[in-house]
Amino acid sequence: MKIEQLYTGCLAQGAYYIESAGEVAIIDPLRETQQYVEKAKKNNAKIKYILETHFHADFVSGHVDLANKTNATIVFGPAAQTDYDIHVARDGEELKLGNLTIKVLHTPGHTLESVTYLLKDENGKDHAIFSGDTLFLGDVGRPDLAIKSDLTKEDLAAMLFDSLRNKIMTLADDVIVYPAHGAGSACGKNLSKETVGVLGEQKKTNYALRADMSKAEFVKEVLDGIAPPPQYFAKNAMMNKMGYDTFDTILQTGDTPLSPEDFEALANHESALILDVRRESEYIKGHIPNSIFIGLHGQFAPWVGALITDIKQPILLVVPEGKSAEAVTRLSRVGYDNTLGYLEGGIEAWKNAGKDVETLDSISAIEFADKAKASEINILDVRKPGEYQSMHLENAQHFALDFINQQMNEVDKNKTYYIHCAGGYRSVIAASILKARGFNNLIDVAGGFGAIKKTDLPTTDFICPTTL
Template sequence: MKIEQIYTGCLAQGAYYIESKGEVAIIDPLRETQQYVDKATNEKATIKYIFETHFHADFVSGHVDLAKKTGATIVFGPSAETEYDAYVAKDNEEFKLGDVIIKVLHTPGHTLESATFLLIDENGKDHAIFSGDTLFLGDVGRPDLAVKSDLTEEDLASMLYDSLRNKIMPLADDVIVYPAHGAGSACGKNLSKATVGVLGEQKQTNYALRADMTKDEFVKEVLDGILPPPQYFAKNALMNKSGYTDFDSVLKKGDVALEANEFENIANHEGALVLDVRTEQEFVRAHIPNSIFIGIHGGFAPWVGALITDLQQPILLVTPEGKEQETVTRLSRVGYDNTLGYLKGGIEAWKEAGKDIETISSISAQELANRNKSSKIEILDVRKDGEYKSEHLEGDNVHHFALDYINDNMNSINAKQTYYVHCAGGYRSVIATSILKARGFDVIDIAGGYEALKKTDLPKTDFVCPSTL
């Protein structure tokens, strides 16, 4: 028996390759599936099953493509309904894989069809659970993503409480836990950086598995502090339920080198968004007018999903050399399948063609402190709510303007006002300034973000409620 976790940091997501006696099961595969086919081929094995722990909201799974390529059976937990061929398992149903067994434990709560897959080894011993978003290390899945008209998030949280206590906690302490996500995922609140653990440790340390916890206490604690889900979550879940364009076609359409004139014509005629994925420093120095920055070296895919509201938005890319295919791939992982090509030769080719470029005004933290002494300036802090609450600049000219919700709050700022924008280190503030600048706002980026601002004599404060604009 072989188990391999294939972890993708950008999504904080774990897919799993399980092999026994030449038969393979893939759990929660990524959108690009050739890697699994190649791995099975190299090991002279056959992919027999594709197990999906639930309809994922934070990424588009590769289950549909992988089934078409291999003929493997897609397996969901009870109550799942799909628009493509899939096997909907019964609770406690067992699937033979070589010398091992994968048992389906229906664990609703995160979603109604959520399932945990119990791996029983060659000797009949419970070996591991692939817990999806039901159980994380340090947390459990948020129960607010599958609310229907006749169900509330409290109802789903109650189901999750029962699932954990009736299906997972009775298992032996030495059972290995392989979750779908680690720290950085928006599918939970307090996920561990670890990506593999054991159940006994979780029983001792995970707040949601406290032995003396009542259902009412669980519901209250698991719902406390949950922020609204990113806008793309529901759209990705629908793609995972309904199906999607095959990845190879998406990559072929997007991996097209365009000369500067052709790039500009497509941008104008197709209403394409120019997405620049270089570093923030490169973008600040020179970029195509009205382009948006989301650097591929940061939390690229989740930020794209949070900020670009239309999955069908035509996109043109400005990328570092050699990162073209990777960028198209990472966009497709969160459902953005309409990339139309990339700028051949990058920003230098654009300049050589005589095209206009723009820059971002950027000043140091100390220069901000100096300007704040001589005149009243307006400062936007675009960090997350928890970051802002822990510490921020003090003053009625300091406003919390979280990047996550910039599209919802655009009307709360004044187009006639100049704003100085900072985040923690500089990545998110350049994203924010690029969006605001493209929409006609006068913005200045603070290089180095709050880490640099902490070293100045600007007044700072501990927790207060964030100001509203």
């Protein structure tokens, strides 16, 4: 028996490779599927099953592509309906994989078709659960993402309570827990940084698995403080349900080098969004006018999904050298399949062609503190609500990047704004969006709140985020 977790940090997502006696099951594969094909080939094994725990909302699964490449069977839980061929498993159905058995446990709540896959070893002993978004380490899946459902989030939370207690908590404490996500995912509230655990530990420490918890208490606590889902979630879920263009086609089209002249012409002709995925320090020093910054080195795909509202938006890329294929791949993971190409030679080629370049003003936290003490200035704190509530500058306006598209009426183009986040990544994203919409008087605070706290500017008292 071989189990391998294939974890992708940008999405905080875990796919799984299970192998026994020459047969392989892939659980919740990423969009780029060649890695699974090559791994199975290297091990002289054949991919038999593609097991989906549910219709994912935070990324586009590679299940359709992988099935087309391998003739493997896509398996979903009860009630799943798709526009492509699948096996709809019954609750309690057992799938044979080499010398192993995978039992399908219907665990609705996160979504209606959600399942947990219980892996039994060669001797029939319960070995591990692949819990999808039903159970995380430290948390459970959000119950507000059901597609086209007339059920309320309270109804789904109640289902989740029953699923956890009737299907999962009854299992032995030594069963290993392999969840679909870890910390950083928007599919839950309080996910652990750990990505593998044991069920007994979760029974002791996971707030949602308290033995003395009533269903009403569970519903209240699971829903308390849950943020609205990012706008791309429903779109990704529908792509996973209906199917999509092959990843190989997406990559071939998107990974196309373009001269500055062709790049500019295509941007104008296709009304394309220019997405700059370099580091924020490089964007600050020089960027194409009206381009948006979202750096590959951060939580790239989730921020793309949260901020670019049209999933079919034509996109042109400004990338670090050798990173074009990676950028196209990571865009496709969240369903942004309309990349037209990238600027060959990068920003230097653009400059050498005599094209316009803009910069973004950026100052240190010490310089910022001096200006704040010398006169009244406008400060935008673009961190998440929980970060802001935990501690912030006394005179800062909260302007969360997550909701920037809904908050544009809260800022004034005639004012000068000093923008900060926690460390400097999100503030440059926010500044780039504001610049593209005609805000010209913007100053980024390098190092963000982490650096600002070291100055003597007054802040609110610290409140532990877990108590909010």
